[in-house]
Amino acid sequence: MARALPRPSVLGLILLLAVVAIFPYLYNWPFFSNFLSPFRTFQVTRFGLWLIILMGLNLLTGYSGQISLGHAALVAVGAYVAAVLMNQGFMGHDVPIAVAVLAAGLFTGALGFVLGAPALRLSGPYLAIATFAMIIALPQILKLESVSFAGQEIHVNVARWTGGVQGLLLDRPKPPESLKDLVTERQWLYYEVMVPAIIMTAMAWNLTRSRIGRAFIALRDAEVAAEHMGVNLSLYKMTAFALSGLYAGVGGGLFAYNEAFISPDSFEIIKSITMVVAIVLGGLASIMGTVFAALFMAFQNEIVDALSRLIRQIPSLSILEGYLPTTANDFEKLRGAIYSIPLMIFIIFAPGGVAGLIHQVGNSAPTWWQKGRSRVTGWASIGRLTRRRAEPDAKPAVEERQDPEEETRH
Secondary structure, three states: OOOOOOOOOHHHHHHHHHHHHHHHHHHHOOOHHHOOOHHHHHHHHHHHHHHHHHHHHHHHHHHOOOOOOOHHHHHHHHHHHHHHHHHHOEOOEOOOHHHHHHHHHHHHHHHHHHHOHHHHOOOOHHHHHHHHHHHHHHHHHHOOOEEEEOOEEEEOOOHHHHOHHHOEEOOOOOOOHHHOOOOOHHHHHHHHHHHHHHHHHHHHHHHHOOHHHHHHHHHHHOHHHHHHOOOOHHHHHHHHHHHHHHHHHHHHHHHHHHHOEEOOOOOOHHHHHHHHHHHHHHOOOOHHHHHHHHHHHHOHHHHHHHHHHHHHOOHHHHHHEOOEOOOHHHHHHOHHHHOHHHHHHHHHHOOOHHHHHHHHHHHOOOHHHHHHHHHHHOOHHHHHHHHHHHOOOOOOOOOOOOOHHHHHHO
16 A cells, blocks of 8 residues: 655665765765865755754744744754853863753753743744844853842853853864775765764754654644644643754754854854744755755855845846845845745745745656656655556546445345
8 A cells, every 4th residue: 555645765765875975975976076176065064064054943943833033042052052061161171062962951951841831822923023132132141251230249260161252263073093094074064964864864864754853843733623633732832943953053063063163152142043044945844955954055145145146137127226136235234125026925925935836846746757757756645646647538546336225126
C-alpha cells in the first residue's frame, strides 16, 4: 500500500549528501572553478547556520502557531553560553567545541521551556509583544556591571562574562593536526556546521511527522478542538518553545564559533524581525520553506544587489533619476525597505511562500513532468495523481453503491 505522505527516495538522499560532502572541493574542479570560490564555501556555511536557527523558529511559529519576534534573543543567549565555555572553560577545564555547542543548545532549550509559560496565557499579538520584549532587554542585560535598587548599588558583573560592550573574541577555528593537510580552515568549518545542520534538519523532518508534530498542527489550527481531542495545550506549547530554544542555542553556538566574535549587537531587533520575514517568504510549516528562508538569509545581500543592478539596467529609469531610486547608493539606503516588497507580494498571491508556490506549480504541471518527478523522488501521492491524469477514463477507486431498494430486489 502506497504511503499517504510523500518522502524522498534513498537515491535522492544519497545524491544530495554526496553533493554536500564534496562541495568545499568543487571550486578546484575545471568546470566549477568558473563560478565557485572559497568565499562560496563560507556563504554555504552561513546557510547551514541559518538553517538551524530558522528551523527552530519555523517549528515554533509555522507548526505550533506561537508567534515569536524575539527569537534572536535565544540565539544570542546560546552564542554567549558557547562563547564563554570555549573562552573561559568550566571549573578550570577546557571545554571542547562540540560540548560547548551542545551545552548552549540544552541551556537555551531549558530557558525556552520556562519562557513558554507566558504562552499559556497569551496568544496572537500579545505573545508577539511579550517575546519582542526579550530582544529589547537582552542587549542591556549583557552590558550590566551594576544595578541600583532602593538607593543601593548592587554589583551583578554580567559584563565580566560577556565582555560588555566590547564582546568576546574567540580563537579562529582550526582543523585537527591529523587533518591539516586534507582540509583548510574554511573547509573544516563548513563540515563542522553542515553536519549538525543535516542532523537537526532530519530531526525536524521526523518530528513534524510524529505525534508531537501532529499535536503542534492541531494546536495551531484550533486550540479548543485540539484540547477536546486530548492534546495537552500547556505541555505542547512549552515543548514548542523548548525545541525552538534548542535549535536557537545550537545555531547561536555555531554562529559564535564561526564568527570567532560575539557582542550584544550581533543579534539586534532588525535581525530578529528579518528572521520572521524569511520564514514567511520561504514558507511557514514547511521544511523546504525553511531551506529557502536560510538561502534568503545567507544570500540576501547578493539578492538585493542583483535586484538593484537589474532595475538600473532599465533604460527609462534614467529619466526618473532624482525622483526614484536608480543608483547603487539609493538601493543601499533602501535595502531594508526592499524586503517588504516581496513580502507583500507573497502574502497576497502566494501565502504559502516559495515552498507553497512550487507545490502549486508542481501540482498543475503536465503529466510527463509529474511522472518524471515521481520516478526521481519516489513521492507516492504524486504517483497516484499522475495515474489519475494518465487514465481519465479509468473506473473510480470506489464504485458507487447500488440503491438499497435494488439490493433487496436482487
